[in-house]
Amino acid sequence: MTIVDEPGMLDPARARASFRAGVQAPTTGWAAGYTQTNLIAVRKNWAYDVLLFCQRNEQPCPVLDVSDPGDPSTVLAPGADLRRDLPRYRIWENGRLRAEVTDATRYWRSDLVAFSIGCSFSFETALAAEGIPLRHVEQGRNVAMYVTNRQCRPAGRLHGPMVVSMRQIPEHQVDDAIRITSEMPAVHGAPVHVGDPGALGIADLGKPDFGDPVRAEPGDVPVFWACGVTPQAALMASKPPFAITHAPGHMLITDRRDDEYRVGRR
Amino acid sequence: MTIVDEPGMLDPARARASFRAGVQAPTTGWAAGYTQTNLIAVRKNWAYDVLLFCQRNEQPCPVLDVSDPGDPSTVLAPGADLRRDLPRYRIWENGRLRAEVTDATRYWRSDLVAFSIGCSFSFETALAAEGIPLRHVEQGRNVAMYVTNRQCRPAGRLHGPMVVSMRQIPEHQVDDAIRITSEMPAVHGAPVHVGDPGALGIADLGKPDFGDPVRAEPGDVPVFWACGVTPQAALMASKPPFAITHAPGHMLITDRRDDEYRVGRR
Numbered sequence: 235m236t237i238v239d240e241p242g243m244l245d246p247a248r249a250r251a252s253f254r255a256g257v258q259a260p261t262t263g264w265a266a267g268y269t270q271t272n273l274i275a276v277r278k279n280w281a282y283d284v285l286l287f288c289q290r291n292e293q294p295c296p297v298l299d300v301s302d303p304g305d306p307s308t309v310l311a312p313g314a315d316l317r318r319d320l321p322r323y324r325i326w327e328n329g330r331l332r333a334e335v336t337d338a339t340r341y342w343r344s345d346l347v348a349f350s351i352g353c354s355f356s357f358e359t360a361l362a363a364e365g366i367p368l369r370h371v372e373q374g375r376n377v378a379m380y381v382t383n384r385q386c387r388p389a390g391r392l393h394g395p396m397v398v399s400m401r402q403i404p405e406h407q408v409d410d411a412i413r414i415t416s417e418m419p420a421v422h423g424a425p426v427h428v429g430d431p432g433a434l435g436i437a438d439l440g441k442p443d444f445g446d447p448v449r450a451e452p453g454d455v456p457v458f459w460a461c462g463v464t465p466q467a468a469l470m471a472s473k474p475p476f477a478i479t480h481a482p483g484h485m486l487i488t489d490r491r492d493d494e495y496r497v498g499r500r
Numbered sequence: 501m502t503i504v505d506e507p508g509m510l511d512p513a514r515a516r517a518s519f520r521a522g523v524q525a526p527t528t529g530w531a532a533g534y535t536q537t538n539l540i541a542v543r544k545n546w547a548y549d550v551l552l553f554c555q556r557n558e559q560p561c562p563v564l565d566v567s568d569p570g571d572p573s574t575v576l577a578p579g580a581d582l583r584r585d586l587p588r589y590r591i592w593e594n595g596r597l598r599a600e601v602t603d604a605t606r607y608w609r610s611d612l613v614a615f616s617i618g619c620s621f622s623f624e625t626a627l628a629a630e631g632i633p634l635r636h637v638e639q640g641r642n643v644a645m646y647v648t649n650r651q652c653r654p655a656g657r658l659h660g661p662m663v664v665s666m667r668q669i670p671e672h673q674v675d676d677a678i679r680i681t682s683e684m685p686a687v688h689g690a691p692v693h694v695g696d697p698g699a700l701g702i703a704d705l706g707k708p709d710f711g712d713p714v715r716a717e718p719g720d721v722p723v724f725w726a727c728g729v730t731p732q733a734a735l736m737a738s739k740p741p742f743a744i745t746h747a748p749g750h751m752l753i754t755d756r757r758d759d760e761y762r763v764g765r766r
Contacts, residue, residue, distance in 0.1 A: 419686075
């Protein structure tokens with residue numbers, strides 16, 4: 235359990251420093267209790283469409299911060315460098331994945347606007363605190379994510395399907411999981427669906443579109459939450475000339491505490 | 501009490517129709533239980549700054565909908581016409597108030613983007629339902645609003661102070677008011693301050709910057725919430741060439757129910 239447990243005890247700045255130094259790993263379970271964010275950076279002339287897409291699709295795309303053009307910093311993590319402090323990045327051209335890198339500095343541009351978007355890892359701390367098991371953490375895997383048949387509300391040139399993350403939850407704890415996450419609307423909120431993958435157009439839970447397949451235990455029910463990878467699906471569908479994103483599951487670890495995003499528990 | 505009670509029983513479409521027909525009144529207390537919104541419409545080349553300003557200042561400026569350029573409709577109220585269905589509008593040029601009108605159709609432009617922003621009237625239903633008196637409604641007045649000494653986080657060309665609305669709350673009910681409104685983050689959430697107007701730079705509660713002065717009853721404490729008039733203060737400070745807003749207290753009445761914006765009570 236060393237691989238999973240020690241990173242969980244790091245503070246955010248040390249976690250970011252280890253990624254900057256070249257450590258590669260999905261960030262699930264790292265720096266427990268601190269908010270992780272999805273990254274999407276686009277050129278200034280696409281920033282309004284991205285920001286509006288997020289406003290119109292708040293459940294998959296809750297915006298926690300937006301940088302000024304060219305500025306690789308964020309108020310969520312003073313001292314962090316958005317170009318280097320995530321473990322893995324994706325470079326996109328015209329909607330196609332051109333490269334996966336561990337340092338995006340040489341791809342950075344002076345007109346890039348970086349969006350930090352809430353992540354379902356934020357509610358995992360709250361789930362675990364109430365005794366709900368996290369199968370992907372137990373199994374040492376990235377969370378499983380799927381493209382669904384639900385279309386987001388378009389915004390300008392941006393359109394695309396909603397992506398969800400899935401967690402196998404023991405049936406008697408599903409109501410608790412719904413209650414806990416409904417109190418965290420800034421990090422995807424309540425599930426979008428419980429039970430039937432087919433209702434979301436997912437043919438095979440064993441073949442996620444992003445992340446790793448995760449094994450169910452007896453009595454588990456698949457529960458689906460809106461996912462911050464949704465903007466990447468919109469990039470693929472909408473083909474802006476250039477974008478940098480995190481690699482799915484490889485997030486920015488911020489200095490904010492997850493419980494800051496729990497309504498009524500601040 | 502006729503003036504206050506009958507409008508409260510109207511459904512949203514009938515309330516909007518009466519404003520379209522020329523009725524003039526602040527909308528506080530109208531169509532009880534339905535969400536009211538602040539309006540700010542700017543030309544497309546200012547829309548990113550407004551949307552980003554709202555993202556960076558979510559407590560005063562929670563965005564509930566954004567229209568496409570030139571489109572005077574909103575998903576919040578199908579069939580509504582944003583140019584005519586509010587009781588009173590303000591027309592702005594270069595940060596100066598040029599006109600107040602009851603129909604903004606002749607000022608509308610094909611490149612205007614309309615922002616519908618959450619309003620504290622939405623939590624008044626919830627306060628009243630738990631027995632907390634609303635002094636301005638009892639007194640048949642508009643709510644009192646004040647410009648504060650707190651600066652919003654700037655966004656592009658937009659900057660300005662936070663505006664607050666104030667309600668006199670019986671001291672023994674202040675904790676309830678905090679709890680209830682903290683559950684409604686999409687409509688300003690918990691108070692930004694309780695008790696001392698001077699802490700917000702407000703010299704005289706009897707002289708609000710917007711709305712009407714409201715009389716305190718013995719034992720009342722002034723409680724201050726972030727206010728959706730904040731974008732108007734930003735217009736005055738930042739001077740975009742053209743904007744249309746609602747007149748303070750004269751809101752759009754939408755078809756959404758206030759309780760849709762109460763976390764965990766959907």
